Amino acid sequence: MLSPDDYEIFRFGGSSLIDEDKGINSMLKYFTSYFTEEQLKENMERYNLQTMFDIVKRYFAKEYGYNGTEIELSNIYQKSINSYIYNDSVNPTFIHIDELFESTLMGFLLAIFKWSKDFENPKTYRGCFNYVLFLMNDVCIFGEMQGGDASRALMNILNGDIQILRLAENCYWTIVVFSLAHEIAHAYLASAGKKYAGKHPEKEEYDADMIAYHIVLKIIMEEKTSDSIFEEYTYLAPMMYMDFFDLYYYTDRVLYKTVFRDPQHPMPIKRKNRLFAVVDKDDYEFDTAEGNNLYNCFLDVYDEFKTQLLIKMQMGKLDKVLWTEKRELMRREFENEQKRSDDI
Numbered sequence: 001m002l003s004p005d006d007y008e009i010f011r012f013g014g015s016s017l018i019d020e021d022k023g024i025n026s027m028l029k030y031f032t033s034y035f036t037e038e039q040l041k042e043n044m045e046r047y048n049l050q051t052m053f054d055i056v057k058r059y060f061a062k063e064y065g066y067n068g069t070e071i072e073l074s075n076i077y078q079k080s081i082n083s084y085i086y087n088d089s090v091n092p093t094f095i096h097i098d099e100l101f102e103s104t105l106m107g108f109l110l111a112i113f114k115w116s117k118d119f120e121n122p123k124t125y126r127g128c129f130n131y132v133l134f135l136m137n138d139v140c141i142f143g144e145m146q147g148g149d150a151s152r153a154l155m156n157i158l159n160g161d162i163q164i165l166r167l168a169e170n171c172y173w174t175i176v177v178f179s180l181a182h183e184i185a186h187a188y189l190a191s192a193g194k195k196y197a198g199k200h201p202e203k204e205e206y207d208a209d210m211i212a213y214h215i216v217l218k219i220i221m222e223e224k225t226s227d228s229i230f231e232e233y234t235y236l237a238p239m240m241y242m243d244f245f246d247l248y249y250y251t252d253r254v255l256y257k258t259v260f261r262d263p264q265h266p267m268p269i270k271r272k273n274r275l276f277a278v279v280d281k282d283d284y285e286f287d288t289a290e291g292n293n294l295y296n297c298f299l300d301v302y303d304e305f306k307t308q309l310l311i312k313m314q315m316g317k318l319d320k321v322l323w324t325e326k327r328e329l330m331r332r333e334f335e336n337e338q339k340r341s342d343d344i
């Protein structure tokens with residue numbers, strides 16, 4: 001059980017990235033030549049974390065009769081890729097989506113799609129591999145927000161490819177909706193009196209995923225209009241979200257021999273398989289060819305990254321990007337924390 005002190009740390013700990021050279025804003029800056037400033041502003045007012053949060057809540061009311069009006073949104077930088085819900089039934093409940101997660105996810109999708117599109121171009125290939133490695137290593141494992149240099153490097157690789165920007169942006173919002181819905185689902189399940197303690201704590205995660213994916217598919221089906229960002233072909237984007245975490249844990253394993261262990265959260269691959277079971281139901285109608293193609297392209301590059309990472313590691317080609325001591329220190333800190341919370 002978390003003490004109120006911990007609540008303060010979670011809720012108000014971290015920083016807001018005022019530095020314009022970091023995070024997602026700096027990335028979008030590079031595309032300004034394609035949009036007028038007004039268009040960009042209008043776009044950001046229409047689609048942002050808060051508006052998505054409101055849409056997801058609206059669908060919870062509609063689909064599950066759950067309002068969740070008391071839930072707040074937190075979006076500061078706490079050096080973590082993971083989102084979570086804080087619900088101690090005393091303080092106001094809030095959902096945290098880290099600013100680090102936002103910019104990492106967007107960068108990840110941009111790099112993966114560009115890599116897949118220009119796979120035969122050695123310069124693009126190399127650039128995308130290195131960038132994804134940087135995201136997994138420095139950003140996901142060590143929690144470092146990518147700076148202006150990294151964003152600029154990515155923008156050079158993209159070279160103004162507006163098609164890739166659109167693909168990444170659409171998939172990005174679908175994933176954001178999924179992760180918001182997943183966290184709200186925890187609150188909904190608690191309010192419905194569901195208790196998960198005991199033998200199978202991972203069951204709650206699966207249930208939250210099922211509900212979240214239902215919400216995502218409903219939103220895509222019902223909100224798609226000619227100028228909406230909810231596009232049918234993004235219906236497998238939540239799978240990419242699972243694969244993103246899988247690559248993160250895989251990279252940690254290959255570079256630092258760290259094995260992902262979390263009794264509460266099942267492995268991303270298992271979660272992904274359950275998601276496929278949801279979308280295969282007859283309740284949803286999708287014209288899926290485009291979405292399937294995009295996901296297959298994604299998977300080709302995902303496999304390529306895994307293979308290349310292992311080969312390069314075995315050949316000693318990654319020695320210069322390894323932070324073995326720092327990783328060891330982090331591991332020990334984590335273990336001490338676990339021990340402390342066991343004592344309580």
Ligand SMILES: [Zn+2]
Pocket residue numbers: 182183186205208
């Ligand atoms: Zn969860």
